[in-house]
Amino acid sequence: MKQYGILTDVTKCIGCNRCVKACKAGNQTGADRLWRWKKRIDDLSASRWTTILSTDNGEYVRKQCRHCVDPACVSACIVGALQKTPEGPVIYDDSICIGCRYCMMSCPYDIPRYSWEDAVPYIKKCTLCYERIKKGKIPYCVEACPTQATIFGERDELLAEAKRRLKAEPNKYVQKVWGEEEIGGTHVMYISNVDVDDLLAWKKDLGNAPLPHKTWVILNKMPAVFLGVGAVLGGVWWVIDRRDHLQQEKEAAVEDTESSEEKDESEEKSNDEKS
Ligand code: SF4
Numbered sequence: 001m002k003q004y005g006i007l008t009d010v011t012k013c014i015g016c017n018r019c020v021k022a023c024k025a026g027n028q029t030g031a032d033r034l035w036r037w038k039k040r041i042d043d044l045s046a047s048r049w050t051t052i053l054s055t056d057n058g059e060y061v062r063k064q065c066r067h068c069v070d071p072a073c074v075s076a077c078i079v080g081a082l083q084k085t086p087e088g089p090v091i092y093d094d095s096i097c098i099g100c101r102y103c104m105m106s107c108p109y110d111i112p113r114y115s116w117e118d119a120v121p122y123i124k125k126c127t128l129c130y131e132r133i134k135k136g137k138i139p140y141c142v143e144a145c146p147t148q149a150t151i152f153g154e155r156d157e158l159l160a161e162a163k164r165r166l167k168a169e170p171n172k173y174v175q176k177v178w179g180e181e182e183i184g185g186t187h188v189m190y191i192s193n194v195d196v197d198d199l200l201a202w203k204k205d206l207g208n209a210p211l212p213h214k215t216w217v218i219l220n221k222m223p224a225v226f227l228g229v230g231a232v233l234g235g236v237w238w239v240i241d242r243r244d245h246l247q248q249e250k251e252a253a254v255e256d257t258e259s260s261e262e263k264d265e266s267e268e269k270s271n272d273e274k275s
Pocket residue numbers: 065066067068071072073074090106107108109110111112125
C-alpha cells in the first residue's frame with residue numbers, strides 16, 4: 001500500500017492563504033467565528049483545519065494535522081472514532097465520536113478542535129483529504145498553492161525530495177526534516193530556514209519513540225484525576241442521547257415535509273380530476 005503525505009517548504013510560502021481558503025471551501029467547514037477568549041482568527045478551529053502563522057521576520061508557516069505514523073489520538077480514542085488509514089491519513093467518524101476530547105488531550109501538536117458552535121459538538125481536524133486521495137486526486141490545499149510551498153506525494157519520495165533540497169542548499173536550510181523521525185515520524189513534514197517547532201509553538205524534544213503507550217499511561221488515570229468516572233459516563237450518555245434526539249427530530253421533520261408534499265400533490269390531482 002502506498003503511503004502518502006505533504007511536504008511544506010517554509011522558505012517558499014508567501015502567506016497568500018490560498019491553501020486555507022481552498023481547504024475551507026472544499027471541505028465546507030463554514031465561516032470562522034471569533035470567540036470571546038480569542039483575539040485573532042488565525043489558529044486552527046473546527047472551521048479552519050489549516051492556517052498560516054507568520055513571524056515578524058516575514059516567515060510564513062502552515063499549520064495542520066501532522067498525520068502521525070503512530071498517532072496518539074487514535075490510541076486515546078476509547079470508541080475508535082479516530083482511525084489510521086493504510087495510506088497514512090488519520091481520519092475520524094463523526095457518528096461514533098462521543099465528545100470525550102481525549103484525542104485533544106493526547107495530541108502532542110495540539111491539533112484536534114471541538115466544534116463548540118454546533119448544537120452537538122464534534123471533533124474536527126484535517127483529514128489529509130482522504131476521500132480525494134482515494135480517487136487519485138491531491139488535497140485542496142496543495143492544489144491551490146501558487147508557489148508549490150506545500151506538495152503532496154508518497155511519503156518516501158517527499159522525504160527524498162526534502163533531503164535533496166537540504167543538500168543542494170545547505171546554507172539556506174536548517175539541516176533537518178521535521179517529521180522524519182520525531183514520535184515515530186509523521187506524514188506531514190517540513191523543511192525550513194528557521195526552527196519550525198519555534199514557529200508553530202510546538203513542543204521540542206518529544207523524542208523519536210511513538211507516543212501511544214505514554215498516552216494510555218496518562219489517560220488511564222485522567223477520569224479519576226480530573227473528571228470522575230461518573231461525570232465522564234454522564235457526559236457520554238448526554239452527548240449520545242442529545243444526538244439521537246436531534247437526529248429523530250430531523251427525521252421527523254423530513255417525514256412531515258414529505259407527507260405534506262404528498263398530501264398537496266394528491267389534493268391537486270383530485271381537484272384536477274373534478275374540474
Ligand atoms: S498530529 Fe495529533 S491529531 Fe494529528 S495524527 Fe498526530 S496525534 Fe493525531
